[in-house]
Amino acid sequence: MSSPERAPAVRCDGLTRRYGERVALDAVSLTVAPGERLLLTGGNGAGKTTLLRVLATVLRPHAGEVAIDGHVLPRDARKVRPAIGYVGHEPLVYPALTARENLELYAALYGVGRERIEQVLELAGLNGRGADPAGELSRGLRQRLGLARAMLHSPSLLLLDEPTTGLDEDGRERLRGVLAAHRGAAVIATHEPDWFAGLEHGRLRLAAGKAA
Amino acid sequence: MIDEFAVKSVAAVYGLAWVVTLAYIGILNAKMGRMERQLDEIAALMEHRAASDA
Amino acid sequence: MRAYRALLRKDLLLELRGRELVPAMVVFVVGALVLVRLGLGGERLAGGTRAATGLLWVVVVFTSMLALVRSFAQEREHGIWDGLLSAPADRSAIWAARASATFLFLGVTQAVALPLFWLFFLQDGRSPSLAVLAAALALADLGVAMLGALLAGLVSNVRAREVLLPVLFLPFALPLVSVAVRMTVDSIPPQNGGLGALHGLGFLALYDTIFALLGWALFEYVVED
């Protein structure tokens, strides 16, 4: 699967990240080849979210090295951001703005054409709900809006933090469709790794910030 | 014709400068005290280790 | 540039929908002016127009603090920072949009406050020249908005930010207000050749330039973690 000449989609060597005195990530090393999907498992507070936020260039690594497509973070963060689709615990949308207005904002931030908005609304099964304020959408629909937001700029690397939570059967099918169609790499934190059977290429379990 | 008050004021200023410097030395002294306590702890730990090795 | 426009549109839309900030600021200004008016004594205003003009600026500073404390509230309360920070848009666009929005909100509030200032304070027909007052307010608001956007970003997820922000902001407001007050007070006829309006405007422009540069350059450090 992994072509040697192309840099790995994600490479971490001894990645360490602290919150004040507490060590959230303790010398974690992993490699994800282009096109591969890695599942992150482990209990709450194991460091899954912290790792995803470092890869999403939101958190700076305190020690060790992190590289996405060969670009070292945090130096080349600006170069890699257009290629990253990040779905966090929160859908990262403004409740007072409508679904479409939120997507218009992110379309501008990612420099993407407005026609893409309708496509991702369709993709996430939100086509009828574009004009509803995000705050009035149900938990599951807001989670789908988060996925739509992350797919706006057709990212090559997907970073999903427990994407299945709150999704109904239809939502899960759409997520599966998105993942199957996704050519690039993905790092997915989840509490139900078995659901991703057939989609995953490897797993990494984290416990108290260490790769178990 | 020495202006008493002026001399007192000048003395106050220079005296104050010394007081602040001395206070600063006091702070440093307290800091060294803390270091000494840490050294004592380390010494105790090392002795304990030496005892357990012997 | 597109990111800046979209971010500014977002801030204005949020305020239009939420109506959380400007109405509160207007009510605050009215309340503060009334309070100050009563505080200065019933019929004859102690200190006359000069005191009134000076106190207008005190109310302006405290109202702007109100606006700054609520900056980035949406992003913080709904955890949206990760969305903005993982996007490729230049982070100083976030700062510029926030500063522009705050500047507009301050402008709207002061547009309400000025007529009230006339109503409450000016009896004997002598008032600071409107042009000087408007120019000073505009430039001061710009400086406050730019510096404020940076400081608001800084305290965005720090404990006790509602207390901390005014404390961090106040030292920077002092030179601004001292010049603005002086300039507008000296513009009250008969002009006895006090601080020329040009001198004052020059200083305010310098103030704005410095905090435009520092705000633009430092915002990146303030939002990253």
Add this chain to the structure above:
Amino acid sequence: MNGSHRARPDRATAAATAAALLMALALAMIFFYVPTDVSEGYSQRIFYFHVPIALTTYFLFTWGAVNGARFLLKRDMSLDLKSYVPMHLGVIFGSLTLVTGSIWANIAWGTWWFWGDTQLTTFLIIFLFNCAYFMLRFSIEPGERRATFSAVYAVLGVGLIPLSVIGVHVAQTNDLIHPITFNENGANMDGSMFLTFLVALAAMITLSVTMYLIELRGKRIDDRLRAIRRLAGGEA
């Protein structure tokens, strides 16, 4: 524990010696060499300590801001300490300036504080900024974030110094009382006074550098002791 045991150039002692010599020279000149000011009388001698301490305070703030800016560029945590210590010393020298300024104001103008005075007002603004710096620093847990935010605010503070000096000066037209030390045509003092002033200033700055180096040394020893303690405690 970093294994660097190379003989570290003992700058702290060198600075301390220089400070002591300069201070002695300054005191000697202030009290025995320089003539009493004709117009202001004996109390003018406060000037030789008050103004150098004030200038040292500005020097410390600028130094803290420069190291803050360097921290923002290099992200080296030792720079955070080197930015914090000058700000911390700035408080000490700042308080001393305000108190000596008031004593002088009391003797020269009969009031403990005179708002019309630009120098005092400017200094108060900077001093308030310093207090705000510590308020910010104490409300964040130690770590890279606290260092970054403190550095940003310190750099902002440098912007404040010229602004408050110019701003308060522009705003105060009746500043005829505070003796202008330096105006357009250089120092309005005669030779011996200016020389004494320079020596006093050099002494004050060297003193602040000495205090800076001593505090850094203290912090370094603290860190290494904690590391040894962990080592000793770890295996016991």
